[in-house]
Amino acid sequence: MELNINRIINLIKRDIGIYWLNYLGAILIVIFLSAFTSNFGLGFYWFILALIFSFKEYNNPSKLRIQIITLPASNIEKYLYSFFITFILFPLIILLSVPFGSVLRYLVEMAIMGKEFSQALNLFPYTWAETAYQILTILPFVSIVFFGNIYFNKKGGLKILLSFIAFFLFVVSIDAFILYLIRGEGNNLYITNQIQFPEYTKYIVSYGITAFFLFLSYLRIKEKEV
Amino acid sequence: MIEINNLKFSYKRNKMVIDDISLNIKKGYIHGLLGKNGIGKTTLLKLMSGLLFPNSGDIEVLGYTPMQRKVGFLQDIFFLSEEFDVYKMTIENYVKLNSVFYPKFSETDFYNYLEEFEITDRKSKLNALSFGTKKKVIIAFGLATHARLMILDEPTNGLDIPSKAQFRKIILKAMNDETTIIISTHQVRDLHNLIDSILIMDERNILINASNREITSKLFFGVEKDISTIDNILYSEDNIGGNLFVKENRENLESNLDIELFFNAVFHNKEKIKSILSNNNK
Numbered sequence: 001m002e003l004n005i006n007r008i009i010n011l012i013k014r015d016i017g018i019y020w021l022n023y024l025g026a027i028l029i030v031i032f033l034s035a036f037t038s039n040f041g042l043g044f045y046w047f048i049l050a051l052i053f054s055f056k057e058y059n060n061p062s063k064l065r066i067q068i069i070t071l072p073a074s075n076i077e078k079y080l081y082s083f084f085i086t087f088i089l090f091p092l093i094i095l096l097s098v099p100f101g102s103v104l105r106y107l108v109e110m111a112i113m114g115k116e117f118s119q120a121l122n123l124f125p126y127t128w129a130e131t132a133y134q135i136l137t138i139l140p141f142v143s144i145v146f147f148g149n150i151y152f153n154k155k156g157g158l159k160i161l162l163s164f165i166a167f168f169l170f171v172v173s174i175d176a177f178i179l180y181l182i183r184g185e186g187n188n189l190y191i192t193n194q195i196q197f198p199e200y201t202k203y204i205v206s207y208g209i210t211a212f213f214l215f216l217s218y219l220r221i222k223e224k225e226v
Numbered sequence: 227m228i229e230i231n232n233l234k235f236s237y238k239r240n241k242m243v244i245d246d247i248s249l250n251i252k253k254g255y256i257h258g259l260l261g262k263n264g265i266g267k268t269t270l271l272k273l274m275s276g277l278l279f280p281n282s283g284d285i286e287v288l289g290y291t292p293m294q295r296k297v298g299f300l301q302d303i304f305f306l307s308e309e310f311d312v313y314k315m316t317i318e319n320y321v322k323l324n325s326v327f328y329p330k331f332s333e334t335d336f337y338n339y340l341e342e343f344e345i346t347d348r349k350s351k352l353n354a355l356s357f358g359t360k361k362k363v364i365i366a367f368g369l370a371t372h373a374r375l376m377i378l379d380e381p382t383n384g385l386d387i388p389s390k391a392q393f394r395k396i397i398l399k400a401m402n403d404e405t406t407i408i409i410s411t412h413q414v415r416d417l418h419n420l421i422d423s424i425l426i427m428d429e430r431n432i433l434i435n436a437s438n439r440e441i442t443s444k445l446f447f448g449v450e451k452d453i454s455t456i457d458n459i460l461y462s463e464d465n466i467g468g469n470l471f472v473k474e475n476r477e478n479l480e481s482n483l484d485i486e487l488f489f490n491a492v493f494h495n496k497e498k499i500k501s502i503l504s505n506n507n508k
Contacts (some may be wrong), residue, residue: 002297007327014323018313063311069277072300072327222295226277 002074011073011081012089019056026053027097034101035108042131043138045094050142051157054086055149055217059156062226075222082221083214086146091135099123140209147213150220227253227375227406228274233283235273243269245430246283253374254403255437258417259410260489261427267410268308270427271377274408275305288374301328304368308380308410312352312360317345320352321367330372339366342396343389358384365393369400376407382416394420414485424485426492434492436503438483444502445491446475447484460498461491474502 016023030045057068068078102123109115126134148160228251235244243266251257261267272278273285276292276299285292290299312320317340325331340346343362352360361384368376382390397407397420408425411417424441426434445460451468453459462471470484472491492499 004297007297010326017319017323018315021314061311063307063309064313066277066305066307066310069295070275070300070303070305071324072297074297075295077297223279225279226272 001076003076003080004074007073007077008081008084011071011077012084015057015081015085019053022053023093027093030094030097031101031104034098035104038125041134042091042094042098042126043134043141045097046090046135047138047141047145049090049093050086050145051149051160053090054142054146055082055156055221058082058221058224059149059152059154061154065153065224066226069224069226076218079218079221082146082150082217086142095131098125136203136206140206140213143210143213143217147217147220150217150224227251227288229284229286230274231284233273233285234281235269235278236281237269242430244273244280247430247432249425249432249435251406251408251425251435252423253406255423256397256401256407256409256421257423257425258414258421258485259408259425259427260412260414260485261410262493263412265427266430267427268379271305271379271408271410275303275377276300277305301330301371302374304371304373304376306361306364306368306376306378306381308383310360310364312364314351314353316349316351317363318348320363324367325370328371328373332370332372335372336366336370339369339396339400343392358386358389361385362389362393365396369396372405374404374406376405378407378409380411380413381409382411382413390416414489418485421485424488426489428493428496433496433500434503440503441488442475442481442483443478444475444505445488445499446473446477446479447471447481447487448473460502461487461494463487463490 026049033040033045058065071078073081102121102125106115106121144164145157145160148163149156152159228249230247230249233244233247233249234242236242247270259267259271269278273280274287274292276295279293288299288302290296292299315323321333321336325333325336337348340348340363343359343366345359345362345366352363355363361381365378365381368378382393385393394417401407409417409421421438423437424434425432447470448456449465449468449470450456453462453469453471456471456473458474458476460472460474462469464470470487472484472487475481
């Protein structure tokens with residue numbers, strides 16, 4: 001296995017050199033959204049960043065995709081650099097952007113609503129437990145998006161979203177159909193509400209899905225053609 | 227340098243683009259890959275570069291299997307695609323971010339090549355340049371990597387007339403015994419006095435693979451006002467100065483290879499020329 005840490009660092013530098021403006025835009029959006037709305041959690045921001053930017057170079061048109069495929073670095077190095085961007089850099093960007101969002105909200109509240117400067121500023125509105133929970137909950141979805149972006153050649157993000165919707169509709173239909181067979185007509189409760197799984201199974205399924213899609217992504221990067 | 231055996235490739239089932247090609251490409255030459263449009267030249271080049279994977283058969287390039295994309299292989303090959311795009315960045319940044327991956331890259335050579343192409347502003351935004359200028363920057367970068375194999379797909383497309391001459395000059399300057407260049411084109415006049423070996427692709431296969439010397443030792447290229455008295459003519463065409471013709475070179479006469487005439491002759495008289503060139507290769 002050809003693994004050179006300097007090449008991985010150079011790949012990361014190159015990625016940031018190419019997409020720094022996009023990342024800066026993403027940071028500003030996260031700061032803005034976290035300042036003025038509580039509708040979106042940390043996981044949502046991560047999911048969206050992964051959807052748009054993971055394996056970005058491989059998701060470009062073939063005219064650009066050639067560059068990353070022929071760039072002298074091994075498949076595992078290209079994979080690890082993409083992993084770093086999606087699973088380490090993006091969560092860090094989000095975690096660092098949220099306090100800036102809090103400061104922004106505080107400043108706006110002072111300017112518009114007359115809030116006094118002396119009032120306490122809560123830089124990070126989530127507890128560590130909440131943060132960990134949100135990140136762990138979204139982890140399998142991010143891994144699916146990560147795989148989707150290397151699997152598809154064009155408009156990977158859109159295709160993944162549609163795949164998600166199709167998969168969700170399929171599961172719900174199967175769920176409803178099985179319940180109909182078991183309980184008969186007139187029951188509108190789904191199977192998932194009927195069965196109580198132990199807490200740990202949730203983690204097993206979540207980490208299992210994540211590991212599976214990360215592995216598939218590595219296989220796919222090796223087979224990626226122009 | 228490049229060894230290909232029984233290579234097959236198709237984009238769709240039952241529609242072969244490359245069908246059972248076997249080929250040996252020697253190092254230290256500038257090979258011209260010629261063929262009509264849509265014949266599979268680009269596909270063959272992409273297979274050699276590891277950008278596409280064959281359905282069956284073997285390819286060995288510089289001792290590597292291209293589809294494995296080993297670092298050593300990627301450091302020693304440079305592929306210029308006919309259709310390419312660039313990121314929004316300056317020439318300077320492009321070099322800074324990409325050159326670190328090529329251990330033999332010479333920044334001095336790169337800027338010298340750029341000067342020869344008359345590109346002086348290093349701070350120019352790559353994406354704002356014309357297609358031809360972008361191509362010159364990428365060619366200069368490719369040559370400065372000192373890769374042992376340069377694969378150039380239609381490199382002169384989009385270049386103006388002076389740039390084509392500059393391109394020929396720069397390629398010849400960059401050439402040495404360890405370098406091999408494969409240039410695919412359907413504009414054979416652009417490669418005049420540049421290539422020293424010719425590969426001609428026909429429907430899904432290689433029709434001719436011979437050096438210029440081999441060709442001119444077997445075939446004679448001439449021009450005469452009246453060709454009615456000349457024996458063994460394989461192909462001729464009207465020209466302002468008379469009739470250009472290709473004939474079998476039984477008398478061991480010396481002549482200069484006219485690539486375009488040769489290309490037309492091959493497609494006019496495929497089997498005969500193929501058999502002349504394959505017999506007793508000198």
